[in-house]
Amino acid sequence: MTSRIELARVDLRGRTPTTAQLRTALPRGGVDVDSVLHQVRPVVEAVRDRGATAALEFGAKFDGVTPETVRVPAAELAAALDGLDPAVRAALEVAIARTRAVHADQRRTDTTTEVVPGGTVTERWVPVERVGLYVPGGNAVYPSSVVMNVVPAQAAGVESLVVASPPQEQFGGLPHPTVLAAARLLGVEEVWAVGGAQAVALLSYGGSDTDGADLAPVDLITGPGNIYVTAAKRLCRGLVGIDAEAGPTEIAILADATADPVHVAADLISQAEHDVLAASVLVTDSPALADAVDAALTTQLTVVKHAERVTAALRGAQSGTVLVDDIDQGLRVVNAYAAEHLEIQTAQATAVAARVRSAGAIFVGPYAPVSLGDYCAGSNHVLPTAGCARHSSGLSVQTFLRGIHVVDYTEAALKDVAGHVVALADAEDLPAHGQAVRARFEALS
Incomplete structure (x- = not known):
């Protein structure tokens, strides 16, 4: 029998x-990435030096299986889709359609500004040429993460993409068949059976597959993963771009006395289900609601499948209830x-939400x-964690685009503006910058 859950309170x-x-005062989870860098660096360096061979060796060590090749054969992708539960396929199709609809509207258009007659600056939006999309394994299966990573990349116009996901011993060294099916449904042709740090390294450095094919x-690289x-x-940043350093998932709920404690409890549990480090935080001006949510958590945990994991997350230092005077303070x-x-x-x-300035979604x-956003809202569920929503956005079409300024000026x-360029160059003690302009006109005199 599940013991009573009482979220820790910050008043x-x-x-x-x-x-x-x-x-400082608010409940906050997180992981110390620096603490494992010494373990991960040799993995990255080995894959850098020995490519797929090293990646597969680490797969055997960490995942307990060695696939015949890193790249999943096309026939396996087709077979996975053919064997997909029709209800899951229908749900994925809805998720894909809604996610495509939202992300299609994010595509930027090129703009040209005429600064002066004969002088223009155009901002071109150019998709990244090739991207690696990581789909984790671990406690759950994440075909939804395939959708959330692939759709914005495709909407941005990325021409070459690869999905990487850990090999599964129970599936003969292939990623989970539902992940493969989702990739096939989206038209993805390249999937690698590699996970963890070795996947990030192989995506970054490339190499040759066991059959000689080019990787x-x-x-x-985008997509969430473990520490x-x-x-x-972090180690490969600079060699490749990365979307973010994702930490454990988190939910905050701003609620008043009008909220249904059953709904609030269910939503707190839904995020705690991910991981024992997941954060579930209630912010409310109603002590009565806080008490009712604790009671609802206790009741619902008697029927939750992953009750032990959820309980650990809810009792962790990263979860709790914050009592405030009113909604203004709650905001x-x-x-x-x-x-x-x-x-x-x-x-x-709706009016309260309009006053929020920092949140992933x-x-x-x-x-x-x-959970609607996790699957079928049309929004993206790859979002900033650990307070990074104060300065960063979730995954979107913009993640896969680069803005390039094109400067086009006539002689006139x-x-x-030549005199101004020269004046600023001299002010910065960079006279050759000014001379680069003078030379164009001195040569004509």
Whole structure:
């Protein structure tokens, strides 16, 4: 029988903490990536030096299986889709269609600004040439992560992409068949059976497969993973672009007395289900609601499949209830917390949500739970964690685009501004910069 769950409480009522104090006082999880860099560096270096051979050796060590080749044969992708449960296929098709609809509207258009007659600057949006999309294994199966990574890359116009996912012993060294099926459904032709830090390294450095086929390196890696994946991303940053250093998942719920405690509890549990390090935080001005949520958590945990994992997450230092004086103070709290997922379950939820400035994604009202966004809302579920929503966005079409400025000036337009260029070059003690302009006109005199 599950013992009573009582979320740890932080009482901010009657207090006016500064933003810095809030960031310290609020429940916060996270992992120390630096602590595993010494373990991950040899993996990255071995894959750099020995390519797929080293990656497969680490796969045998960490995943307990060695696939015949890194690249999954096309026939296996087709077979996985053919064998997919029709209900799961229908759900994936809905998720894909809605995600494509949202991301199609994110595509930027080139713009040209005429600065002066004869002088223009054009900003061209050019997709990254080749990307690696990481889909984790671990506690769950994530075909939804295939959708969330592949769709924005395709919408951006990326011409070459590869999905990497850990080999599974129970599936003969292939990634989970549902992951393969999702890739096939999206038209992905290249999937690698490699996971963990070795996957990030192989995507970064490339190499030759066991059958001699080329495993071309990528320019950008996206997708969440465990602490070892994150550490490998840190080590490979610069050689390749990365989307983010994702930490454990998190949910914050800003709720008042109008919220249904059963809904709130269910949503807190849904994120705690991911990982014992997942963060579930309730922010409320209603002590009665907080008590009712604790009771609902206890009741619901009696029927939750992963009750042990969920309980560990809810009792961790990263989870808890924050009591505030009112919704205004609650907004200060959630903006300081900058949750990956933020639910607004209050009166006038739409107006309250409009005042949020820091969140990976905002879910408004009683009928927009985070799990909707995980699968079928059309939004992207690859989002910033650990407070990074204060400065970073979730995965989108923009992740896969580069803005390139194209400068086009006529002789007259350059001559008109030449004196200013020379003055600024001299002010910075870079006279050759000015001479590069003078030379064009002195040669004509």
